[in-house]
Each structure stands twice: as structure tokens, then as C-alpha cells.
Amino acid sequence: MAHEPGAPLRVALLGCGVVGSAVARMLVEQADDLAARAGARLEIVGIAVRRPQRPRPDVPVDPALFTADAEELVTRADVVIEVIGGIDPARALILRAMEHGASVVSANKALLAEDGPTLYDTAARYGVDLYYEAAVAGAIPILRPIQESLAGDHVRKVMGIVNGTTNFVLDAMDVSGAGFAETVAQAQALGYAEADPTADIEGFDAAAKAAILASLAFHTRVSAADVHREGITEVTAADIRAARENDCVVKLLAICERVTADGTDAVSVRVHPAMVPRSHPLASVREAFNAVFVESAAAGELMFYGRGAGGDPTASAVLGDVVAVARHRVAGGRGPGESAYADLPVVDMGQAVTRYHISLDVADRPGVLAQVAAAFADHGVSIETVRQQAVAGEGERAKLIVVTHRASDAALSATVSALGSLDAVDDVASVMRVEGA
Ligand SMILES: NC(=O)C1=CN([C@@H]2O[C@H](COP(=O)(O)OP(=O)(O)OC[C@H]3O[C@@H](n4cnc5c(N)ncnc54)[C@H](O)[C@@H]3O)[C@@H](O)[C@H]2O)C=CC1
Numbered sequence: 001m002a003h004e005p006g007a008p009l010r011v012a013l014l015g016c017g018v019v020g021s022a023v024a025r026m027l028v029e030q031a032d033d034l035a036a037r038a039g040a041r042l043e044i045v046g047i048a049v050r051r052p053q054r055p056r057p058d059v060p061v062d063p064a065l066f067t068a069d070a071e072e073l074v075t076r077a078d079v080v081i082e083v084i085g086g087i088d089p090a091r092a093l094i095l096r097a098m099e100h101g102a103s104v105v106s107a108n109k110a111l112l113a114e115d116g117p118t119l120y121d122t123a124a125r126y127g128v129d130l131y132y133e134a135a136v137a138g139a140i141p142i143l144r145p146i147q148e149s150l151a152g153d154h155v156r157k158v159m160g161i162v163n164g165t166t167n168f169v170l171d172a173m174d175v176s177g178a179g180f181a182e183t184v185a186q187a188q189a190l191g192y193a194e195a196d197p198t199a200d201i202e203g204f205d206a207a208a209k210a211a212i213l214a215s216l217a218f219h220t221r222v223s224a225a226d227v228h229r230e231g232i233t234e235v236t237a238a239d240i241r242a243a244r245e246n247d248c249v250v251k252l253l254a255i256c257e258r259v260t261a262d263g264t265d266a267v268s269v270r271v272h273p274a275m276v277p278r279s280h281p282l283a284s285v286r287e288a289f290n291a292v293f294v295e296s297a298a299a300g301e302l303m304f305y306g307r308g309a310g311g312d313p314t315a316s317a318v319l320g321d322v323v324a325v326a327r328h329r330v331a332g333g334r335g336p337g338e339s340a341y342a343d344l345p346v347v348d349m350g351q352a353v354t355r356y357h358i359s360l361d362v363a364d365r366p367g368v369l370a371q372v373a374a375a376f377a378d379h380g381v382s383i384e385t386v387r388q389q390a391v392a393g394e395g396e397r398a399k400l401i402v403v404t405h406r407a408s409d410a411a412l413s414a415t416v417s418a419l420g421s422l423d424a425v426d427d428v429a430s431v432m433r434v435e436g437a
Pocket residue numbers: 014015016017018019020048049050051070082083084085086089107108109110134135138308309310311314
């Protein structure tokens with residue numbers, strides 16, 4: 001629908017929690033600047049919440065704007081901001097908003113990673129925009145740089161720390177040497193981890209973000225179900241110590257890369273803990289910060305760093321999107337729609353190519369090193385370095401630390417199984433992929 005010069009744009013906000021309340025406040029406090037940048041005033045016409053009567057002193061709007069009827073609200077807006085989260089009713093409300101001609105800004109990674117194509121198809125059918133910069137790495141501008149700034153380049157790899165809660169936990173384990181459960185409890189006490197931190201620590205949140213990043217970077221539909229996912233619950237203090245001895249830190253990484261499988265181009269998308277050399281830029285990402293490292297053919301290496309969560313940082317990304325879609329409403333036209341033309345296959349984890357760092361507790365006697373080396377050779381895995389340490393007070397026991405060259409994850413997993421069944425190996429004490437080296 002053409003925008004009438006001078007008329008305000010009607011903005012509907014769905015949800016008024018951590019992100020929604022910051023968005024509402026900034027829409028009010030920065031109204032004049034936003035109007036100048038967007039080309040029209042952004043007028044809040046309603047805020048859908050579950051309990052409209054609840055006092056919200058931190059949200060400086062007329063209390064009459066709060067409504068429990070989100071379905072009605074989305075029918076009378078030019079721009080709908082969805083910050084409810086979850087799959088339904090968020091999906092139904094977004095589709096309804098688009099059917100009534102509204103452009104949509106969302107922060108909802110779970111929904112985008114599960115059903116992005118349906119949202120994009122509907123946006124295209126009704127000629128409206130769908131923007132969701134806040135859904136990945138919060139405040140960090142990363143989706144628009146991939147989608148627009150790098151549209152002329154060829155992205156090869158996107159590797160990021162995209163979950164602040166897990167980065168806080170792993171960083172604290174590195175600094176204090178404490179165990180996993182103890183550190184999660186500390187993160188909860190400080191308000192970083194949620195009461196139910198499952199989506200973060202089991203890697204679901206990072207997997208959704210990885211699916212979104214891979215879809216945009218490789219012009220291919222990738223959903224959360226395509227992403228290999230391992231969380232951080234199995235990371236032990238021994239793993240962190242092993243990383244430190246190897247001059248590495250442990251990070252939960254989202255890795256999206258182009259690979260060649262059976263002679264054809266494909267993509268690999270995975271989320272798992274990995275050792276990262278302390279010299280790599282991602283190793284210096286501390287506490288609850290996020291960062292995304294992008295490698296592309298012409299630009300080379302790029303790094304994006306900042307706050308991945310929190311009301312104001314996330315609202316910054318939401319409002320950037322609101323201004324973008326508002327400009328399109330004022331000038332006519334739309335922003336970029338879905339780009340999935342490459343339609344590359346997504347390979348399973350076994351075909352991903354990585355390196356492993358393995359610590360073994362072994363018997364210190366002739367022939368043990370040869371047996372261990374044979375287990376690697378039998379599976380076609382080449383050893384890069386091997387180091388033996390005596391175990392203090394245990395004359396006949398030793399620790400072997402092996403770092404491999406790059407090999408398929410399937411071959412590396414089979415090697416680890418074979419090592420575990422050798423008589424000379426008492427324990428496979430730590431196994432971790434190595435990335436960024
Ligand atoms: N909190 C953060 O730091 C970040 C959040 N996000 C995303 O932003 C979205 C919102 O997150 P938060 O603000 O943290 O969640 P929240 O739980 O603080 O707020 C959600 C709000 O939506 C309301 N709501 C739920 N169902 C509703 C319904 N049917 N109708 C109307 N209102 C309803 C809830 O009452 C609540 O006020 C989620 O998709 C989340 O993944 C993205 C990046 C960072």
C-alpha cells in the first residue's frame with residue numbers, strides 16, 4: 001500500500017518482556033530521530049501482552065495501548081514487531097500481519113530456523129518485508145552484512161560464538177578451573193543463564209542461529225533440524241585443562257562452511273564445543289559476549305563482535321530493522337527477500353572435516369605408542385603431534401596427547417572408539433575438536 005506523505009507509520013509491538021520493553025521505550029524516547037531517519041513518525045498503535053492490566057512503569061506509553069488481543073492488533077499496523085518468542089502463536093501472528101499488509105521485524109531465531117521459508121513466501125506473496133537482525137548475535141550487525149554487504153562476494157565459512165550464556169560458563173571454567181555444574185549455578189545467580197538454561201547449554205539456541213547464518217551465507221534453505229548439535233554439558237574441567245596445556249580455550253562454536261562432498265558443492269553446519277588456539281580472534285571473546293568470524297573469497301577474513309543479548313542491545317538491532325522497513329514503506333519497494341537459489345545439499349556430521357585433540361591415559365611400556373599410532377593409521381587419520389607426559393607417582397602409567405591433521409569426523413570418531421578398546425589405554429580422558437588453527 002502506498003504511504004501517504006506526512007502520515008505516520010502504525011507500529012504494533014507483540015510482547016513486552018526483556019526485548020519488547022526496551023523497544024517500546026526507545027521508540028518513545030528516540031521518536032524524533034527515528035522519524036527523521038525513517039521519513040515518517042513511528043506511532044505505537046498497540047502492544048500485545050498476556051496481562052494488559054499489569055503496571056509497567058518502565059514502559060513510557062499510554063497504558064490504554066496494552067491489549068491482550070494480538071490477532072486484532074496485527075490487522076491495523078504497517079509494521080509489526082514480534083518479540084514474543086517461540087513457534088506459536090508467534091508464527092500465526094506474523095502470517096496474519098503479512099496477510100493484512102504489514103512488514104514484520106522479529107527477533108525470533110527459533111521460528112526463523114524452523115519455518116523461515118513459510119514466512120518468506122508469505123512476505124513475498126503480500127509484498128512486505130521480513131527482517132530479523134536481532135535473531136542472531138543480538139546487537140551485532142551480522143545478518144545484513146552477510147545478506148547485503150557481502151552479496152557480491154563468495155562466503156566460504158562463518159564461524160561464531162553466538163550464545164552468550166555458554167560463553168560465560170566456558171570462560172568462567174577457564175578462569176577459575178571450576179566444574180560445569182558449579183559454573184552454571186554461578187551464571188544463574190548472576191542473571192546470565194535462565195532458570196531453565198536447556199536451550200542454551202544443550203546448543204539449541206546456537207543451532208537455530210547457525211541454521212539462519214548458513215541459509216543466508218550459502219543461499220540455501222537450512223533448518224535447525226539440519227544442524228549437528230552438541231551442547232556443553234559434557235565439557236569437563238579436564239577438557240578445559242587439556243585445552244590450556246595446548247594453548248587453547250574451549251568455545252561453543254557455530255560453524256557453517258562450504259564443503260565438497262562426493263565431488264559436488266555442499267554445506268556443513270554444526271554446533272559443538274571446540275578447542276580454539278589462544279591466538280585466534282574468537283579466543284579473546286570473554287564472558288557473555290558474542291562474535292562471528294566470516295571468511296569470504298574476496299574480502300578475506302572479517303570479524304563481528306559485541307553483545308548478543310540483553311534488552312537494549314537486542315532492541316538496537318530490532319529498531320535498525322524497523323527503520324529499514326519503514327524507509328521502504330515511505331519510498332515504496334521492499335528489502336531483499338529469500339535467496340535460496342544455490343539449493344546446496346547439507347552433509348551429515350560424519351562428512352565434516354575437522355581436527356581432534358585427544359588425551360589418553362596409557363600404560364608406559366614398549367609397543368604402546370605403536371598400538372595407538374596403528375589405531376589412527378587404520379582409520380586413515382594422520383597424526384600431527386604426539387606428546388607423552390609421565391604421570392607423577394605412577395611409574396608405569398603415562399598420558400599421551402595426540403593432535404590430528406584434518407580428517408572426516410566419521411574417521412576420527414571411529415579412531416576414538418578403537419582407542420577406547422585397546423588394552424594399553426586405561427582411559428580416553430578428553431576428546432575435543434580443534435578449530436581455527
Ligand atoms: N532476551 C534477549 O537477550 C534476546 C532475546 N531474543 C529473542 O527475542 C524474543 C523475546 O525475548 P525476551 O524479550 O527475552 O522474552 P520475554 O520472555 O522476556 O518476553 C516475551 C514477552 O512476550 C509475551 N507473550 C508471550 N506470549 C504472548 C502472547 N500470546 N501474546 C502476547 N504476548 C505474549 C510475554 O508475556 C513476555 O512479556 C525471543 O524470540 C528471543 O529469542 C533475541 C536476542 C536476545
